[in-house]
Amino acid sequence: MKTLSNAVQTAKHLVFSKFPNCEAAFLAGSVVRGEATATSDLDIVVFDLSVSVSYRESFFYAGWPVEWYVHNLKSYQSYYESDCKRARPSLPKMISEGLVLQNNGVADTLKVEAKALLRSGPEKWGEETIRVKRYFLTDVLEDFIGATGGEELFCASALAEKLHEFVLRTNGQWIGASKWIVRALRNYDSDLATEFITVFDHYYKTREKEAVIKLVDQVLAPFGGRLFEGFSLGK
Numbered sequence: 001m002k003t004l005s006n007a008v009q010t011a012k013h014l015v016f017s018k019f020p021n022c023e024a025a026f027l028a029g030s031v032v033r034g035e036a037t038a039t040s041d042l043d044i045v046v047f048d049l050s051v052s053v054s055y056r057e058s059f060f061y062a063g064w065p066v067e068w069y070v071h072n073l074k075s076y077q078s079y080y081e082s083d084c085k086r087a088r089p090s091l092p093k094m095i096s097e098g099l100v101l102q103n104n105g106v107a108d109t110l111k112v113e114a115k116a117l118l119r120s121g122p123e124k125w126g127e128e129t130i131r132v133k134r135y136f137l138t139d140v141l142e143d144f145i146g147a148t149g150g151e152e153l154f155c156a157s158a159l160a161e162k163l164h165e166f167v168l169r170t171n172g173q174w175i176g177a178s179k180w181i182v183r184a185l186r187n188y189d190s191d192l193a194t195e196f197i198t199v200f201d202h203y204y205k206t207r208e209k210e211a212v213i214k215l216v217d218q219v220l221a222p223f224g225g226r227l228f229e230g231f232s233l234g235k
């Protein structure tokens with residue numbers, strides 16, 4: 001049975017069998033958050049000084065699908081930098097929320113560092129970045145408005161992703177991808193997340209676009225609304 005206790009026991013056994021002397025190891029993901037589903041895996045982050053190059057590996061172990069992230073005590077920093085640049089802090093989040101499986105004295109320090117990074121938020125967007133993002137959000141919105149048939153479905157998907165990015169980044173928040181879009185919105189504003197879900201769910205059920213268009217215009221309004229006339233890049 002895939003319970004938390006079973007997950008922890010399995011993860012500990014796996015870590016001990018592969019990296020018995022590792023500096024630290026963490027179990028993260030939906031199992032730890034109490035959000036496990038039938039397809040949930042074990043997300044395990046390992047820090048071991050014997051590892052020269054970081055790697056990620058997927059495999060099955062004791063009936064569990066496992067996502068295995070292995071680092072040394074320096075290599076993970078480049079992943080932090082990459083995560084911060086894209087504003088999706090996957091690795092810091094796993095470490096900050098993870099259950100400690102193994103600790104040779106560095107687990108607490110790694111957690112403190114990860115939590116501090118998450119609290120600091122992503123790099124703030126400047127006025128020019130907001131202007132460019134506003135233009136491309138407008139562009140996708142106009143495509144969505146004009147599209148018909150199957151094309152509009154994919155325009156709606158692109159619009160949802162760009163809209164959530166614009167909302168969160170203009171408010172100094174981390175963003176998400178796939179299911180993490182909703183989670184990132186909820187972490188910022190649960191009411192907004194509910195509205196976001198309701199509006200797009202209504203569109204997908206009815207193909208009525210008005211509520212989606214209204215939501216995008218509401219988000220853009222404080223920044224001057226839709227942008228087309230006068231926009232240029234590289235001029």
